[in-house]
Amino acid sequence: MVPYKLERSKRVRRMYLQFDSPEFVTLKLPMRHSEKGGMRFIQEHADWICETLDSQPRVQSLQQYLVKHPRLAIAGRWHKLELRFQQGAYGYVVDEEERKISIALKPGLPPEQQLKDLLRSVAREHLGSRIRGFEGSVGVKAHGVTIRDQKSRWGSCSETGGISLNWRLLLISPKLQDHVLLHELAHIRHFDHSRDFHAFLMVLDPNSKAHAKRLHEEAKKVFVLGRA
Ligand SMILES: [Zn+2]
Structure with a gap:
């Protein structure tokens, strides 16, 4: 299971992924786009997303x-x-x-x-x-x-x-x-x-x-x- 956060926005025209945390990927969806479609998008790229998350720098105390x-x-x-x-x-x-x-x-x-x-x-x-x-x-x-x-x-x-x-x-x-x-x-x-x-x-x-x-x-x- 890929850790993700869903964000809808009026300004988003096409769905895309954003990496700004090592903990999860943010899925940006246009207002009317179905969540199911977004989920499929994530599943299709699951391996690549997990690798990318692993390579994010983690600030640790x-x-x-x-x-x-x-x-x-x-x-x-x-x-x-x-x-x-x-x-x-x-x-x-x-x-x-x-x-x-x-x-x-x-x-x-x-x-x-x-x-x-x-x-x-x-x-x-x-x-x-x-x-x-x-x-x-x-x-x-x-x-x-x-x-x-x-x-x-x-x-x-x-x-x-x-x-x-x-x-x-x-x-x-x-x-x-x-x-x-x-x-x-x-x-x-x-x-x-x-x-x-x-x-x-x-x-x-x-x-x-x-x-x-x-x-x-x-x-x-x-x-x-x-x-x-
Ligand atoms: Zn040297």
Whole structure:
């Protein structure tokens, strides 16, 4: 069954579909057009409508996402996330032995912005040290690591070797996160996407191709978070 909403309008001459929500399609009908005819139109294109709905960007709250997926990728491993609201407390504590991160938010303030600020701090500290940990084996040195709120990229590398990373890298699996870090570090050696670059990246991450593909899928889920 295709989720749809019916709207009749005097200004509509022919029936058509409109996508402005990931939840349902809107069927626009001329005043006198029968609902049955509209239903048939929807049924005939059901597969295509469902695919189109699936590809619509969903804005989701970061808090909701973290309650559903309570974990962050830190130091190459998943860490269980504990979220709490606590009087007077604001910040995070990482316990690497227990593979745990506790985040305390202030009650009374919108959690969304607090969470985003804190995750950016976690990223600054931990993605930064992950990069430094890789420098030796890659054989390059990054000229600083900046954490950013990019809309559609996981990271980038400047000609001077400065690396920018998306804080949302904390939300994807440690292996995929490492892949992005290695990709950006590899750019310090090869500042392009040439054959040589990919060959070099393949040495650093033998699953490079599969990881790049999965990143593309993850991007759809993760890039919509923290935009409210
Ligand atoms: Zn690249």
